[in-house]
Amino acid sequence: MIELITMTEEPDAASTPPRVGVEFLLLRQGRVVNAFEETVQRLLQSVRLGLVGPGERLPAERELAGMLGVSRDTLRDAIGALTEAGYLVSRRGRYGGTFVVDQLPKDNPAIDGAGGVAPRRTIPRDEIEDILRLRNILEVGAARQAAISELSGQDRERLWQALLDTNAATADSYRRQDSRLHLLVAELAGTRSLVPLIADLRMRVNDLLDGIPLLAPNIVHSDKQHEAIVMAILQGSPDEAARAMEEHIAGSASLLRGFLA
Secondary structure: OOOOOOOOOOOOOOOOOOOOOHHHOOOOOOOHHHHHHHHHHHHHHHHHOOOOOOOOEOOOHHHHHHHHOOOHHHHHHHHHHHHHOOOEEEEOOOOOEEEEOOOOOOOOOEEOOOOOEEOOOOOOHHHHHHHHHHHHHHHHHHHHHHHHOOOOHHHHHHHHHHHHHHHOOOOOOHHHHHHHHHHHHHHHOOOOOHHHHHHHHHHHHHHHHOOOOOOHHHHHHHHHHHHHHHHHHHOOOHHHHHHHHHHHHHHHHHHHHHHHO
16 A cells, blocks of 8 residues: 655755655556556656646655555666656756656657557547546546545645646646646545546546647636536535536537547
8 A cells, every 4th residue: 555645835846856645646556467568657647647747856766666566677667768758857966866858748649558659549439439438427426426525624725726726727737737636536536446547537538638729718618617516526515516527528528529520
């Protein structure tokens, strides 16, 4: 079992390790048989979903290997693969370590079965529909359960801050903050195994979103829907939280069908 610690203040990226909470729920122990591939996958997910943001430092090698449940050699191989792919960079010196690059690659490649970087593919319509239906099942249920859960004061503060961060996000960082908010809702549902499921789903959803323009009116609409979701969860209203999440997902689905299908 990996203990997760949440820091309430933003760290100085130059001198302090990054905060851990929902941000590192993806850095969990995987199956030993696929250690390298799963390590690459989890690191890439954490970077591409913005859970470790551009310019932020990964935990120290020994700590990170322990979080992932892999050897340091396996971790070095995975970091090397993502460094070669342009996602990570190693820096020396007193405040050195492994950092996410300041500007992520724009082609958003996938990871193939051997742990290598593969180009993005065209997603067929039936797969798009599968992703959208799965999102409705998982995320609506997560919102409902989060509203039922007994949230601590810290959890409530984290959820509200995630909403503020999403509302204040620029176009370049909007989807990263959006992903953080949705993953936090999943975490607050209180079912540990739900978070990696929704993380995998968000990767698929973001692959779809990367294929359509980021429309300013849609961002305004999404911000209002996010607020409705968060308020319903904080007020302990499961039906309203589920309804607000379903409405939010339906709006995104309409855009994706319109642009991609």
